[in-house]
Amino acid sequence: MPDDQASTGTRLLVKITRDSLPQVKDKYPFLYLERGRLEIDDSSVKWIDCDANVVRLPIATVNCLLLGPGTSVTHEAIKVMADSNCGICWVGEDSLLFYAGGQSPTADSRNMREQMRLAADPKKSLEVARRMFSRRFRDVDLTDKSLKEMMGMEGARVKSLYEEKAEMYGVGWKGRRYTPGVFELSDVTNKILTSCNAALYGILGSVVHSLGYSPHIGFIHSGSPLPFIYDLADLYKEDLCIDLAFSMTLEMGGEYERQKVAASFRQRVLALDLLGKVVQDIEDVLGVKNARRDSK
Incomplete structure (x- = not known):
């Protein structure tokens, strides 16, 4: 550059x-x-x-x-x-x-094999999911919660978060609405949410591939192309995407400005040190040591 x-x-x-x-x-x-x-x-x-x-x-x-x-x-x-x-x-x-x-045919597959081993064991997979949810529910004992119960809790938390941010920033909010392929039909807040989510998925996709994990093997999400990416993204969306979207809506004046959104998103990613943080976070939620960082 x-x-x-x-x-x-x-x-x-x-x-x-x-x-x-x-x-x-x-x-x-x-x-x-x-x-x-x-x-x-x-x-x-x-x-x-x-x-x-x-x-x-x-x-x-x-x-x-x-x-x-x-x-x-x-x-x-x-x-x-x-x-x-x-x-x-x-x-x-x-x-x-x-x-x-x-990746080359001889690439180190230890991280992916460990990820698959955890995902294939229902008990260990649920443990990983609990560690991910515990990042959002720090004061709640999740020991006996099923995956379905934790997903329900997360859905309610996010819905409440949207309403809280809308009230905080004085934004009229009618709910999360996005239809694939028709970005232009969304309101400004939903446009910012969609674009920031996509950017976050891009960063995480690059990091996951570079570390030798698979984006297709998730622990919470399923039935989607990139479940592990979506699992990880939920750890960071509150500040990087949701708060940013509501905080910028009024200053947009009804007109979505891509460059302004991109610049603000970058600043938040830098402040969070996402590129450094996500590597350690993957190790922590999976409960394993990263092979790519140990190997040489």
Whole structure:
């Protein structure tokens, strides 16, 4: 990204330079790249940005590369990354949208296997769900609660939260309404909620893939494409999406402004340190140690 954009403090992910690369001794979750090209030079992967700066990437120390807008990659670069067990994801700007991901056949599957083991055991799966719900119900004993009961409690909590925020910010609220494919028909509050939720899903999708977990194996949600992403997103929605949507509604004056919403969302993600926090949170709710952070 251009340096002036990074200096504004509104970007989640900063420009890659020789100085900002991770230490060789560290195993780094991911690097984000945009507006440039990945090529091979003497069997090493190099990044050529839009200003013609060349940075050699320590692929062996990176779990995953996130390729943002304006990027291209050669076939040889993909081969070298596969040999180094470095995954690759195609994402929107700042990883606010997640499009696709790829991993090599020899990638470390320990995290995914552990996730599947927990999900396949009804007792352990319920324990994970309880740890997730306990983040929202800190003063409630959930020991004997079933998944259905906890989901009912969560539904009531969120409905009450919407009403509380509407009253706090003086917003007229008729309920959560969104029809896929017809974003324009929603009111301003629902538009902000929908766009912030999508951005949160994009960030979490990138992190989950980069750590070697599966977005398709959830513990609370089911019958949807990305249940684990939705499970995790509920840990952060109150501040990042719900409070933000109601707090911005009146200043929008009836007109949804995408850039203003995106900037405010980024600021909240940075303040929360979401990119660092979610890695530890996944370990805590699953009750396991992250293989990608231990491995090298």
